[in-house]
Amino acid sequence: MLWRCARECGAKGSKRYPTPQDAERYAQAFDREDLADMGRRTPLGLLPLRLLRTWRLRRRKESGGGSPPREGS
Numbered sequence: 001m002l003w004r005c006a007r008e009c010g011a012k013g014s015k016r017y018p019t020p021q022d023a024e025r026y027a028q029a030f031d032r033e034d035l036a037d038m039g040r041r042t043p044l045g046l047l048p049l050r051l052l053r054t055w056r057l058r059r060r061k062e063s064g065g066g067s068p069p070r071e072g073s
Contacts, residue, residue, distance in 0.1 A: 002014045
């Protein structure tokens with residue numbers, strides 16, 4: 001299988017697979033847009049920030065204080 005970046009970043013290469021079906025399976029996996037899963041899969045590095053935000057929102061609810069922060073704050 002030969003491949004090159006569709007976004008024209010210059011990346012390209014080749015790899016041999018045992019069968020054409022294997023090559024097709026890998027090609028489909030690489031062609032998938034990661035944006036479709038955005039929001040459902042949070043990068044692991046952001047986990048502490050999400051936990052902190054959840055904790056702050058819970059504390060704010062319990063104390064009866066104000067509305068939650070605006071998105072992006």
